[in-house]
Amino acid sequence: MLENPTPMIAQYLSVKAKHPQEILFFRLGDFYEMFFDDAVLASRELEIALTARDGGNKNKIPMCGVPYHAANNYIAKLIDKGYKVAICEQVEDPKMTKGLVKREVIKVVTPGSFFNENLEQGSNSYIVQVVRYELEAALAVVDVFTGEFKYQYLGRLENDSLLLDSLARLNPVELILETITPANDVMLEFLQSRFPKCLLTYYKPDVAEQLLEKHFEQRPAQIVAVKAIENLLAYVQYILKIDCKHINKLEEIVQEEYMRLDTATLRNLELLRNTNDYGSKNSLFWALNATRTSMGARKLRKSIEFPLLNINTIRTRQEAVGVLIKETLRRDTIAELLDNCCDIERLLSKVELNTINPRDLVNLKQTLIKLPSLKVELSNLTASGLLQKLGLELALQSELGVLLEQALVENPPLIIKDGGVFKSGYSQDLDELRELSQDSDTWLKNFEQQQRELTGIKNLKVGYSKIFGYYLEVSKGNVGAVPANFIRKQTLVNGERYIVAELKEFEDKILGSKEKVYQLELLLFENLRLQVAKNIKELQLLAQQLALLDLVLSFATVADRYNYICPQVVSGDQLKIVEGRHPVVERLLKKELFVPNNTDFAGARIQIITGPNMAGKSTYMRQVALLCIMAQVGSFIPASQATISPIEQVFTRVGASDDLATGQSTFMVEMQEVAGILARANKKSLIILDEVGRGTSTYDGISIAHAVVEYIAQKIKAKTLFATHYHELIELETCLTEVKNFSVAIRERGREIVFLRRIVRGGSDKSYGVHVAQLAGLPSSVLLRATALVDFYAKDNNICQPEKTPSVAKKSVDNHSTGDLFNDVLLQEVLELDLPSITPLEALNFLYKFQAELKKT
Template sequence: MGLTPMMQQYFSIKENYKDCILFYRLGDFYEMFFDDAELASKELELVLTGRDCGLEERAPMCGIPYHAANGYIGKLIRKGYKVGICEQVEDPKEAKGIVKRDVVKIITPGTMLDENFMDNRRNNYIMAVTDTGDRYGLAFCDISTGEFQGTFIEKSLVLLDNEISKFSPAEVVVSDPVISDHIQDKWNILINIREMEDAVDKSAVQSYFKSLSGGYNRVVASASSLLLAYLEETQKTALTNLTHLEIYNTNDSMTLDVNTKRNLELTENIVDKGKRGSLLWVLDDTSTAMGSRNLRRWVEAPLVNREMIARRLDAVEAVYSNINLLEDLREALKGVFDIERIVSKIALKSVNPKEMLTLKKSLGNLPAIKELLARIDYGELSRLVAKFDTLRDIHTLLEESIEEDAPMSMKDGGIIRSSYNEEIEELRDIRINGKKWIAEMEQKEREFTGIKSLKVGYNKVFGYYIEISKSNYSSIPEGRYIRKQTLANAERFITEELKLIEDKILGAEEKLAALEYRVFGEIRSSIEMEIERLKQTARIIADVDCYQCLAKVARDNSYVKPHMNEDGGISITEGRHPVVEKMMQKGEFVSNDLTMNQMNERFLIITGPNMAGKSTYMRQAALISLMAQIGSFVPAKSASLPISDRIFTRIGASDDLAGGKSTFMVEMSEVSDILMNATGSSLIILDEVGRGTSTYDGLSIAWAVIEHILKAIPGAKTLFATHYHELTVLEGELEGVKNYSVLVKEVGKSIAFLRKIVPGGADESYGIEVARLAGLPKNLLGRAKEILGKLEKKDAKVIKGISSVKEEKETLQIGLFDYEKELMLDKLKSLDVLNITPMEALKILHEIHTEAKELN
């Protein structure tokens, strides 16, 4: 037995799309067979059946209705699968044998366009990575908005991870298995491996885009070519929405590594990865989806260029200062829908009539927005107004052509206004008035011939006809009628006029639907020619929306415009943590000042109890700095800030058990990355360095880290929270170190956290008091205090013996290892030499001898 012709066709198509679940069109259903069927039935909870395929065993099969496909496809894509859509590609009436079929589109996580399965407030990027020998080429595209960006980085997996973190792609195309393995191990992203030819045709990429920005080189071309080839392979159509390749330099914005983004909770909280509780949650009060996506990009890539920061801050201030205009602008922007994604659907031939009406409504609001912006006539906003194209011609075209109540489906008709196209008007008139025309013709023919029994009729076989009884044959005018059918008692005729009417009436619905579809395609093509104009206006709307949003948030939360200084100092008066403040009742948050400079206050050691607010204080300093560099006002009474090239954070405890890394190993790796990459213009946040190991190991590491930063990274401003209050001795010993602590009020035997940061170091960690607040048993706490008293006596001896660190070449007179010697002395002192046996004495002597050798 052999495969049936249909299954032969299925396998020949499937052979070319092995990595896809193939949706094979049969009538009104998409069917899946064999492995695809078994997988889809499991993932989509479909009934698995079988079909005769010419083999001894039936082919496993499952299917879904054609009209309900989008929902099922979306579910598969969200699970990380790729779906190939296989359709009939020839008219069944003209087919010889089985109807020809082929894959018309491949839908993947990075090329998804169904808004029901996409977050319209964030981009959906697909990424390409190529290895060109000494550098990695990177390209990022959001096909749903038409954005396309490219860059190159040194061959560093850490730098690669930073860019992946910035864009959070849903899918990656790579040319190198090593890169693929790294991404597969670290990121939960669909990977596609595609071979990349050594010779990269830069002209092919350049011809694809109408404009290129920034420097352009072979490395960027390699990644761009790889990504474009993959997109063409999946979309099966010209990607006319990709009009602009933006070449960016990673140094154009602040690089935020994965740890910093997570620790500062910039776009999602640490607990459940949701938006609530993040900085973006506080700042995002945008009125449009385009503005929301734009703001997310700003948060994930703060500026480092002073002029660009000033332009954004000035634009926010201009809107902030005009409350009436702010409200009017917000209201006007609410009428603007997602122009970017509608435009991409136009380019990809997937836009429907309802979306065209949505575009029309959006464009109708543009003149009012431009007029509002023109009232300000200041700085960045004036520049935007000068470039603001209100697209009146496109709005007029849509207004004149698309019916106001046009349906979503192209098959339902009623899309094009009758006044827009004469033929459509005529066909629609025929559909409505066809019976009236026949009645009028019947009456006209009766009057012309004088035959009162003449009638115009219709049947499915012969169509329309004029029927005259045999008794009236003599009254039939010569040359007017053409005989069509003879009956027993009558003759049926047709005239040229009736034939014309018949042609119009019969199939008017079919002709009308086909004509409306064709005219809709012409309108779509006309708008497609203006894609670059539409995209430019969409970008302006996104920027304007961000400016008004940041102005609104600043007003609602009492934020102030920061001053970006050039002396490298930080001066924040009554600073607040934007997220924590938002989560608390109004007025409950305790504000704090922060002062740092390049000289005697560039390294702050912050001590005090856990849970007292040290981490919040440091995080708010980082967030205030970051907010200023995205162009936002900041939560403070006043703020003067430098431009930081990087913000680094080492906060919290986490492990990587799958990667074989303990909590302490992860901590040390993060500290190592900071020390290797920080510069004198960086802001460093370190929280409890060394706590993942034993007390004295941790203390020694923390001490050494402080020394290294001060000596090896001069100028870097560092906030260093620690429970090692012994480190406070470094103030006065190391230039630039200042002690700060959390104010604690002792109430009887208990303590109260006042959340206030004040100069000076803490002499206690209050750890046992925190444990008491957590509910540990009283007898346990009593024993802990007893042990603490003994340890503090020995601890004082060790710290007191550490030499001054002012002189780099001085050695430690009594180092941390002297604590072990103290333990040995205690062991000797505790011996009851008069009451031990010679064997016991010999054993103790051996133990002490072994320990002494280990110390050496």
């Protein structure tokens, strides 16, 4: 502890003691200064100079600083690196204060409270609070920039799967835990692997009671949920230092109302992000996103994260989409009206946080003036109950719109201090002050000319400096002609500067008027902000209405553009799709023709799909899951016909990789995912399993895959797509009535195969692995050797019997003979040629390759 610190350093230490977890930005004049360990850390992370300062008793303490006007750039860098920043401001006017200026922390900037102007479209900045209490758990979620506040009661957790799945859907930027526990360590590992930008914070408020009642009307029945909500509200107040009146609606996440999507499914199906660079491009969100507003994009993202189970709600959305597809002109008009609508939800947070600027209010005004036209368009769409209801209930906010229109100029400055925000005629007092200010230039010119005439000094001029104010400047040669009423203020090399009483009176008047203009505009702007704040709830409702409209408009736009159809969503247990297409892959193929496929689970709930790699098995399986999800968010789907009953859960096990962080192998990860699926799936689930068992020995893999299929068929009875290379599994169709075999159609042409991308009835008993290796570009000698070994191992020969191992490639090279090579390999290919269907060009290509391989040997 520093002994005998200076008063300023003592003040700093007092503030820092209350914010030990944050880097403290301590305002000193035009800079934010950092001291002690904060200075060392900040200088390293921000790459700024580290200096020293006298801290008292001749002690030198580390110090660094950044200009206050550029602070946001530095804060953003620290936030991006995983730090939090406490902003300590001067809360007194130094001119009006004797001694040390009072300073307080006005806000704490964290990933969840940093206003990111470049936030990825449709994303939220969620802060999530997790609380465990007497074996139960709950989480609370807030986005302080949209006012959204939700909670989820997780019940008694046997494991962390439900919690981790919920976190995966929310994709938080900040996670708040009360204490460090082994269970929290599991979450930490998960978050670090899935969300490297998520900041983990341990925070337990001293007092959090009554905050729930202060913000919300309803109160959850579960104690653990109440604790999560109140703790999160306390944290929000800790970082924002305000009441946050825009956080006024509490929503419960009721899992039973939505399709459950676990962590692996969100990732494997690329619902929100691709698995390449984790961006939104080439995801389902990307494929469905034709939204016109940020509010609509967020609504789309939430809809994909939480597909609906209620058939009536789904049909209501579908009906609206269908009407908008037919009403082309009205759809285009509505789209134009939604274009450039401001993000009302995030704007309202700026109103509450008092960070709103004049241009924000102009954007709100431009949005509000569109609403009457939008209401007319919607009220004419009587064929859709949803659209007509939106038209009838649209919150117009006419009075606020008129007020903003009367008050604000079309292109105001970004900062209120720059002036010129309000229209002439809005305030008589402001107009008078402006007139006085604008007339000052004319007065000064007239005064200057008058003084020249009175004194006879032709080069006399009027000037202004911040130190002396307005003055009269006279050159050295004319000093003798200066009259007695001129009072000398400053001597220059080439002249003298004077003031006179009349000029001083003008200065007091004009400078006072400019200050009054600024103060009056500031007051008028604050009044406008308060008027908007009075309408927060109504504006939040408007934002929700516009978001829902934008969502169904986006569905209609995409459906019309890419030829989607309306799936029949029915009760029961049906899943039939005719000529279904993958919504992302068909877009990426561009001019190439995507091959559609049929899906029908009538008569068999498990489809075993065989065929080579790259033939399209994985695309087909993902396609089925994606079309079900699209149908349950209310979207049309890429198909010619479909009947779908709501799926309660979608599970996927598609690919796996080593979990290096926990030392788990590919096979262990695969088995854990399969175990989780078998534990949680039910009859109304859709399961996608791709190559189960491939991470271990062949016989173990076949046995595990066999047992998994049996378990699903006999115990779970879920709709299942099971892709495998174990051709032995096609025999299960003969003993399990729930199983049917399907395969990817292949056309063989000698040593070549053509993927037809069509899923057909019946199993395949060939892997075509060597053919795929050929497509991958393996050397021809390796391919020849592999072809010979396939037959060798098919006869159950042992690799440790070298005398029996064929040496096709070696013999060919050593003997320079084509006879054995021809008989062993190429002869077989010639015999397999489909001569009636082969074209002359294909025959010539085969002959050319044949000759080239013979030349090599």
